[in-house]
Amino acid sequence: MTDHDQSVPTRDPAVIDVHAHAVLPMTQGAAGAAGPELGSAPDGRPFYRVGEYVLHGVRYEGSAFMDVNVRIDGMDAAGIHRQLLSPNPLTYFNDLDPATAVRYCRAHNDALAELVGAHPGRLMGAAQLPLRDVGASVAELERAVRDLGLLAAYIDTDPGRPLDDPAMDALYEAAVGLDVPVFVHPTPIGAGGPPDDPRLRRFDLDLLFGFAYDETLAVAALVFGGVLDRHPRLDVCLSHGGGALAYVAGRFARAVAAPRPWVPGFLLENGIEPYLRRLWLDTHVHSGRSLELLVDVVGTDRLVFGTNFAGWDAGGARVTDEVGDLMPVLSGNAARLLRLA
Template sequence: MAADPAAPVIDVHAHAVLPMSLGAAGAAGPELGTAPDGTPFYRVGDYVLRGVRYEGSAFMDVDVRIAAMDAAGIDVQLLSPNPITYFGDLEPAAAAAYARSHNDALAELVRAHPGRLLGAAQLPMQDLDAAIGELERSVREVGLSAAYVDTDPGRTLDDPALDAFYEAVVDLDVPLFVHPSPLGSTGPADDPRLRRFDLDLLLGFAYDETLAVAALVFGGVLERHPRLDVCLSHGGGVTAYVAGRFGRAAAVPRAWVPEFLREHGVEHYLRRLWLDTHVHSRESLDLLTGVAGTDRLVFGTNFAGWDAGGAHAVEEVAHLAPVLSANARRLLRLDR
């Protein structure tokens, strides 16, 4: 698919593994290696991801990435942290040091490829003052374009303790991206049923994303922070499918339903969310657009990941291409 200068294809869902960040969390890694049987592994703390070869792939080799972007018809990518390396359980000072190292390396990569790559900041969310400070440094000093956090960064997203963080995101005029991690407290995933058939990825991510939507909407985050732009991965999980159920729950008498939901309704807040298109089928995308509209829909691929579609992913959303491009430019503040 040829690039269109008037409507560039902008991919907001593309993770990176940065060579300079290896070992930056001390004993927790991250560490790349090869098992005696030749199987590659990537270790983060006590968790070992086996069988994924990052070295020489688009995750780690920027030349491979740019060539693959060209082949897929993708003009610009927002690079984000690997969700395995949120390091939410790391000691706060070590988490802050890792985030700084990661963000410096990412910014260097972005500067080397202007017009093609943007970066989202890793943040030490276990220390909110440090997270705010690192976000301010990452945006103002090293030129990153967004904040990136877990769906459950040590607390639910509607925890009042996060309000100062959201205020900082708004003051910096950057978007906040929310993406789940496959790591439970005892490894992927806490529910043993999700350890089968890769369900931690196939279903667990959608579960966490939908819980995040519920926290943002029911928990009043979008009401308290009307200028906050928050984008969720994978179309917000199963939000489109359960939106009617969410709306019904807020419309009938329930003690937990706040007045703002009674007044405005769930749909009003769902349409405040930004959602990516990485939902894998036209039918799912049609449901998503029917529920959430297209005003805040942006293109995403999980580029180079197990479920990325390459050029096929671009073709799947060709009918929305101008809208997605304009939305991404607005979300990422590319015209300011």
């Protein structure tokens, strides 16, 4: 622990970052043969293995992903006061057998709770869940919140079933009952490695475009599929501004303005805008013009600051400048979303 660990950065003590992944040393091998595993190739390049997929060239050890002192130093440099730590999207393990998935999620959440518990003034945690078994996910979320003090659920945009699958309702009901939000973020890997669509294997498009694709599909499932209508008190936060939401919102609205076989009555009656404005969205969209469009479409009431801290697209020490004068609003929103205020 650095001697300034519990200090408040001088630039803006109110800044809350809700989009920051962690790689936890204590979870290595916790999924059995599926890993995860850290190592070095014969040429010295680091690798990170998850099941049959191997990520080459990304050095987690010694970085903010694994070294809490490096993380907090980076937070101080960026003027970030508090950060919600979430699972590495590579390790959702949606295809694991339920028993192994439960063991992994328990190990992950225990390790995350230990980490954030050692830095209560700076770090908070979101729970990973074994979503192949929704009942087990409910039990683990209850344990993570009540026993471990984690503040949210964290799930994939495609956790092995559509987000509007009726089986997921039990998880949403549990989140409402526990009074915690659900964060939704894609994984960059498909069933057999990244990604299932070979066109996304070029030019790093799994990251550059694939995430936006998955997040937009998640918006459609949550809105068109009736999740928000069935669970009016549910708080769901999507990464990266909800993908292409701001750009396609008008197209979505036109589609539900007239009867179609798949358009539910609540959208015909209420329109789509009230449901889009129910979504919480992080501002990690990389462009002032994109952020302006997002604000124009959904307003600012449910926007929260996110960075993908230490990731390839994180923005560095001046990341807070990307949102400008919106920061006080975003931090106030984050405090509401995480039940800090």
